[in-house]
Amino acid sequence: MFTLVGIPFALGYLVATRVLRERQWQLCLPVAYALALTFFLCSVNAFFHFFSLKQSVWMALGLIALVSLGLLRLKPGHCSTLRLGKFEATVIIVLAMTASFYALFWQMKYSDDDFFPHAPIMAFFLYDIFPPRNPLYPEFSLLGHYGRDLTISALSVLFRDHFFEVQYIVTALNQAALVCIIYFVSRRYLRSSRAALLGVVLAFIGTMEHLRYGLIDTFTNNNSFAYLFLFLNMYLYFVALTRRDVGSKLVSAVSLGTYAIVYETHYGVLLIAFATLPFIVLARRRRWRPRYIGVAAFVVLASLAMAMVQGGTLSEVAKQHLAGVVGPTAVAPAGDVALAQQHVSVRFPKSRIAIMSWEGTEYSIFSSKLVQEAGRFAPFLPLATLLMFVVHWYWGVLVGMVGMLAIAVPASVDFGAFNGESFRFMFLAGVAASVAFGAVVGLGLDRLAGRGRVPLWATAAVAGLLALTCSHSTQVVLRRFQDVAKRGAEYFWSAEEWACNGNTRNLCDPLDVKAAIKLGSQSKPGERLLTNIYLEEISPTSVVHSIVSIFSRTFVDGHGIRISKDRVFAMSKEYRSPAGFRTTAFWNTGDMSILRGMKVNYLLVDPARVSAKVYERLRQEPQLELLDRESDPRSLQMREVYRVRLDAQSPPHPLPPDTEVVGADFPSVMRPGCFYEVPIVLRVGGGSFEGQIEVGYRIFFGDLEMNAGDEVRHLVRMERIGAGNWAGKLFFVAPYDGGQYAVELYSVDAGGERVLRGRSEPRARYRIEVG
């Protein structure tokens, strides 16, 4: 079945040779590969809205085969070889192979940078859960860029659903294709091998030394697709501008439209750059060519039209604003929740022209921080672009414009809670600046060389520049290959072997995977699981829970959202918590009434992580059915899987109207995120009271509700302690961060929620301190 993967690649090749009339095979092959991925994604995405993934893949392959047959009727172009110098060929071969194998080996060790959410999203696509949902917060849709995950999942249908292995190979191939596309396209449109070579080398290994080095280590998550398609679209746009046919415009528009579900931020930058470029060209040439504007308008508008209907963020925005359909993100949520939902609000212009850094601080576009975040070549962008403009190198102008827009957009557009994600734009600016700077240096070398050789001092200067900018990244890459040679056992080809082994061994136990695989044979895709296997930090926890999700086909539920008290959201600031309030309360008590609001179908229990009392309670609980027990006599580890079957229970009778909370004995200072049993005393006046009450509470910091959507509600069995007075225990989980808070108690009965009265106060409200 895997041989069918040749169908999209045949289409890509036919389009490259017969529609785009690409003659150089060195460029034709990577373009054909990238086009194949684009068309495959585009068609699978179109069908997936109506059919299962497997059906969508077959239909997409059928459609692609039909189109390919149609293209066979077109006259084939002549294939030729671009002769390369030995030095440039050697550099390109080494760079492409190294980028490719570096990506392959890195993934074999770590799988992915953001293993959460990408790996579970890919797994859930295979279980036909579409549009994607947030794997840690299944009640939220994830509307943003899912193109890469869908491409890999769809391709893995042809490889027995082995999506990890498909991801490793496709990402590695993307890196090699990206080297070739950047180099050969730059070389064609800049007409200089030196400019193209320096551009691609700097973009890959010399861009920056903050968080990343360059494209060489920016292949994880969506990045290999984002940058491959970015340069592919720029190339297609140039072909569309220069060729006088309809096909190249259509290909450019479809490819650009598809890019909207791969990476919206870069898509937006390309839209503006593509729309602007014809005017710059016309201004420089001082000749009015309406065709350029027509082509640009067609490509931009057609892609935008496609982006508005194909799914993803832009389609959701279009639904809300044009069709008036109220979608899941119609109401702007609080910033933290917006991050979980990927809800982006857009406001232009920003109140202050500034960029939010990775750490959450704002800086001016003239600050030295820009050099740190956008790379060392970013300050040269305006000058480099101007030089390109002067010498009529429009490819360089486009690259430079993309870079400048990547700085201007986050500086001037307010993306709400996503302002902190501006590093995505900054890295794009860094890559574009590297290509443009390399082009300028190459131009300088060409001028110095004239028809002869480059002077020795200039060669030495370029060598010095490369040594300064590329030495660290080269060392990192060499160390990786050294590690591969030395520690081959730490590189896994099979996902089942990698999970909870290798670098994830200290996060979870192979028994977790074993239990999850067994559960996966019984669960229905999309059911929910609660587990007590979580760590202090959310990042490793999200990896563990993603592994459990993938193999058990369930969403691991019960995570918390840390509401930011200062309302600052940054890429480096964590808004998620490994265990929500209800999860913490449940694993400290085993009280099934807490699970009522959680829609949990299964429990995965590590008995060593709960107290003996709670474990015994879970074992005896009639609402839990033991499905599986895995144990390892060597490690003494044990895992149990229970199915949750909550009894239909009628809510307690309404409390008598004059019930009030006489006292709640909160500890004077509580530890953040810790569980407490807080004694409470109710005074119940007239009316009947059976001693059972369902209590919940809200925690406030000022006006901010800190446990919104995760309020612990549970049944409290009260004991009479005197005339009209009843005592019981409230399961209280302290907020995640230190500070002073207010707690408001309410009861839940058949009539709904009712705020409890305090002693001679309309609301039972208490001040607590968390330190």
Add this chain to the structure above:
Amino acid sequence: MIRPMWAPRSEPSRARVLVLPLALVLLLPGGLAFAGEVEMTMISHEGEAAAAGVFYVRVRVANHGSVPVRPCDTSVDEVSEQEPCVAMAYRKDKRPPRLSFHRVEALQVIQRPILPGEIVETSVEIPTSRSRGKYLVYVYLVTGEGGKLLWQEFPLNLDIRGPAPDVTRRILVTRSLLALYVLGTVGMIWWVCRTPRVRRTR
């Protein structure tokens, strides 16, 4: 498989000197008891293991105090006066110059607080070296009480066999891919260089 720590196969002289008093303490009634509220005892450890794998050390933690015992924060060498804690650490081949979490590989013993009166038995895994042979591993049981950390040292002798079959297969696959990278790159460069150069196009 699990070998009691007081029955080592062939201890080096320095290790023997250390093990003897510790073994004597262990043989005392109540195991390795301390005047403090938290007690951690090594019950046994494996004497041999596969290379590039793990071996297990079985420990018992008892909380005789009135407050829960928590996992120690191994990022610092400090402990709260009020809350006792436990941790484990190890170092291969060489004893650390001083006892500090920064000089050893720290390990978590417990995943949750141990309540007063509770006794927990657990196995802690320690990674083995990549090649076979006899190794000495210094294992430390660390208890924190009253603002101080108490380190107990256990030099363990370990016989490392060859790697497990799945590990051997992984190494083979990885090295094959590495060979493909090297040979592929060299081969392509060779092919480019041997192709007669016509004329560079501009």
